[in-house]
Amino acid sequence: xxxxxxxxxxxxxxxxxxxxxxxxxxxxxxxxxxxxxxxxxxxxxxxxxxxxxxxxxxxxxxxxxxxxxxxxxxxxxxxxxxxxxxxxxxxxxxxxxxxxxxxxxxxxxxxxxxxxxxxxxxxxxxxxxxxxxxxxxxxxxxxxxxxxxxxxxxxxxxxxxxxxxxxxxxxxxxxxxxxxxxxxxxxxxxxxxxxxxxxxxxxxxxxxxxxxxxxxxxxxxxxxxxxxxxxxxxxxxxxx
Amino acid sequence: xxxxxxxxxxxxxxxxxxxxxxxxxxxxxxxxxxxxxxxxxxxxxxxxxxxxxxxxxxxxxxxxxxxxxxxxxxxxxxxxxxxxxxxxxxxxxxxxxxxxxxxxxxxxxxxxxxxxxxxxxxxxxxxxxxxxxxxxxxxxxxxxxxxxxxxxxxxxxxxxxxxxxxxxxxxxxxxxxxxxxxxxxxxxxxxxxxxxxxxxxxxxxxxxxxxxxxxxxxxxxxxxxxxxxxxxxxxxxxxxxxxxxxxxxxxxxxxxxxxxxxxxxxxxxxxxxxxxxxxxxxxxxxxxxxxxxxxxxxxxxxxxxxxxxxxxxxxxxxxxxxxxxxxxxxxxxxxxxxxxxxxxxxxxxxxxxxxxxxxxxxxxxxxxxxxxxxxxxxxxxxxxxxxxxxxxxxxxxxxxxxxxxxxxxxxxxxxxxxxxxxxxxxxx
Numbered sequence: 001x002x003x004x005x006x007x008x009x010x011x012x013x014x015x016x017x018x019x020x021x022x023x024x025x026x027x028x029x030x031x032x033x034x035x036x037x038x039x040x041x042x043x044x045x046x047x048x049x050x051x052x053x054x055x056x057x058x059x060x061x062x063x064x065x066x067x068x069x070x071x072x073x074x075x076x077x078x079x080x081x082x083x084x085x086x087x088x089x090x091x092x093x094x095x096x097x098x099x100x101x102x103x104x105x106x107x108x109x110x111x112x113x114x115x116x117x118x119x120x121x122x123x124x125x126x127x128x129x130x131x132x133x134x135x136x137x138x139x140x141x142x143x144x145x146x147x148x149x150x151x152x153x154x155x156x157x158x159x160x161x162x163x164x165x166x167x168x169x170x171x172x173x174x175x176x177x178x179x180x181x182x183x184x185x186x187x188x189x190x191x192x193x194x195x196x197x198x199x200x201x202x203x204x205x206x207x208x209x210x211x212x213x214x215x216x217x218x219x220x221x222x223x224x225x226x227x228x229x230x231x232x233x234x235x236x237x238x239x240x
Numbered sequence: 241x242x243x244x245x246x247x248x249x250x251x252x253x254x255x256x257x258x259x260x261x262x263x264x265x266x267x268x269x270x271x272x273x274x275x276x277x278x279x280x281x282x283x284x285x286x287x288x289x290x291x292x293x294x295x296x297x298x299x300x301x302x303x304x305x306x307x308x309x310x311x312x313x314x315x316x317x318x319x320x321x322x323x324x325x326x327x328x329x330x331x332x333x334x335x336x337x338x339x340x341x342x343x344x345x346x347x348x349x350x351x352x353x354x355x356x357x358x359x360x361x362x363x364x365x366x367x368x369x370x371x372x373x374x375x376x377x378x379x380x381x382x383x384x385x386x387x388x389x390x391x392x393x394x395x396x397x398x399x400x401x402x403x404x405x406x407x408x409x410x411x412x413x414x415x416x417x418x419x420x421x422x423x424x425x426x427x428x429x430x431x432x433x434x435x436x437x438x439x440x441x442x443x444x445x446x447x448x449x450x451x452x453x454x455x456x457x458x459x460x461x462x463x464x465x466x467x468x469x470x471x472x473x474x475x476x477x478x479x480x481x482x483x484x485x486x487x488x489x490x491x492x493x494x495x496x497x498x499x500x501x502x503x504x505x506x507x508x509x510x511x512x513x514x515x516x517x518x519x520x521x522x523x524x525x526x527x528x529x530x531x532x533x534x535x536x537x538x539x540x541x542x543x544x545x546x547x548x549x550x551x552x553x554x555x556x557x558x559x560x561x562x563x564x565x566x567x568x569x570x571x572x573x574x575x576x577x578x579x580x581x582x583x584x585x586x587x588x589x590x591x592x593x594x595x596x597x598x599x600x601x602x603x604x605x606x607x608x609x610x611x612x613x614x615x616x617x618x619x620x621x622x623x624x625x626x627x628x629x630x631x632x633x634x635x636x637x638x639x640x641x642x643x644x645x646x647x648x649x650x651x652x653x654x655x656x657x658x659x660x661x662x663x664x665x666x667x668x
């Protein structure tokens with residue numbers, strides 16, 4: 001299978017790349033930091049004997065997305081949107097907030113629309129969107145990130161419905177807290193912090209089993225079920 | 241977060257930082273007093289300090305030359321990564337310690353040795369060069385020709401010269417993923433030593449000793465790389481201890497285990513076993529250190545020069561026999577000549593490693609063992625050490641002053657510290 005991982009330098013994206021490489025899939029890694037990306041590609045090729053390629057991709061450069069996708073050597077069978085960005089400071093400037101929205105939502109819509117059209121035409125494919133449980137309910141500490149992820153989850157759901165009659169699968173991944181470079185500055189209790197390796201294994205299994213929505217680790221489904229059902233009067237007073 | 245070495249003694253609170261970007265690492269080192277840490281498999285306090293740089297994000301294989309067998313990799317790469325990526329392709333490590341869960345940085349900083357030191361020396365023998373960040377943030381290349389002083393200080397230098405970013409390692413070609421193993425049962429320490437001498441030209445050798453009985457019976461395990469066997473990689477099942485099990489390993493279970501271990505082996509038995517099982521038997525239980533309970537344990541590893549070895553070892557065994565401290569595991573290995581690295585542990589003689597459950601009374605007891613080792617011209621392995629005195633350390637490492645002078649020169653003395661370096665007077 002041909003795999004395209006957008007945001008392959010992200011910890012989860014890279015861990016997922018390892019899962020695919022282990023099973024010897026052909027893979028293209030895409031990200032902005034080419035130096036790091038080439039290092040990652042070389043590592044995968046040395047470990048698993050694959051011929052993984054590294055190409056430049058900027059989620060925020062919407063105009064480049066069509067050309068990016070058309071210039072791929074071969075059309076992928078599975079596309080993973082693993083890029084994302086957050087700053088966990090509530091009083092960020094609007095510019096910063098817009099960057100969060102664009103990196104997590106608008107950029108994803110831009111590229112995945114192109115992918116979806118292609119998959120629909122080919123009547124095959126799998127789109128994996130790495131969203132977040134932060135999108136399940138708006139919290140003050142990451143309201144903008146959460147909104148963007150909520151929008152992304154919503155978008156993936158609409159895509160799933162649109163593409164279901166075209167033999168195309170859309171997997172929404174909802175991780176909880178994961179120990180990555182994105183959350184490195186956050187204080188997260190160790191018991192709640194998962195690892196990129198564990199999340200990637202769950203995602204990989206979800207892809208193989210053609211799941212629609214997965215929470216990783218599994219217990220976040222139940223945690224968020226409780227959180228989303230709390231009455232607003234109660235929720236607004238909680239310090240989380 | 242609360243952190244410790246493999247022995248889980250001592251434990252301290254530390255802030256841990258990691259990055260894969262060289263500029264960020266250089267910046268961090270410039271602005272923080274810290275120590276580097278790999279997988280934390282040194283037993284004592286060598287990788288403990290209030291601020292720690294973790295090499296976990298330096299986890300990429302960079303390049304491999306299939307003609308020469310030279311691998312360029314980052315310092316956070318583990319021996320596990322190398323074994324799993326390269327054994328199926330016919331390459332192995334020239335020197336490997338008894339666990340795969342050690343980083344390249346750690347293997348270099350401890351200048352680890354394996355079951356073949358008497359034949360090929362330490363891990364650094366197979367290091368062509370390394371890339372190091374100095375306390376002032378400068379990144380330099382060190383090998384035996386360029387910045388050679390720093391090379392000899394860093395190999396075995398317990399992380400006290402800087403942060404290792406990457407290294408060029410020489411792998412060795414192997415003909416299969418199997419080892420031809422031969423075991424011999426012995427009835428005494430003398431017999432074990434005799435057999436070590438007799439089989440000193442065998443590639444790999446190690447002996448387990450029973451320290452729970454007066455007669456120190458043993459099992460000598462020899463190994464050679466097998467020819468005509470497959471390279472196929474088998475996934476071995478590992479077990480995980482869920483939490484620190486109180487009092488699981490004590491003098492009674494130690495006695496029982498040692499009896500069982502001796503019975504389990506047949507004399508002059510030959511077996512072709514999988515490479516992972518020969519070199520890394522303890523890796524089967526992924527966190528076996530928890531078996532010692534919440535207070536942890538100490539491993540006492542010393543080396544005695546060959547002329548005094550039998551004498552010293554007998555005295556040590558005698559001391560253990562007449563005490564309540566029974567080592568759960570005792571391992572003896574033959575070591576070859578000392579190398580040029582300033583703080584490298586091995587010298588020509590025998591090394592004995594003893595695992596003791598921690599207790600208050602253990603530390604003075606180990607001090608008494610130190611006296612025996614010192615009076616016979618031996619020394620302690622820093623990677624296992626958690627309680628050696630500064631005076632014993634200074635008396636037993638002849639190149640210490642050279643090491644200290646170099647540290648001073650690169651401004652590491654006041655900048656790169658660990659609990660161990662503080663305890664051993666390396667920071668003054």
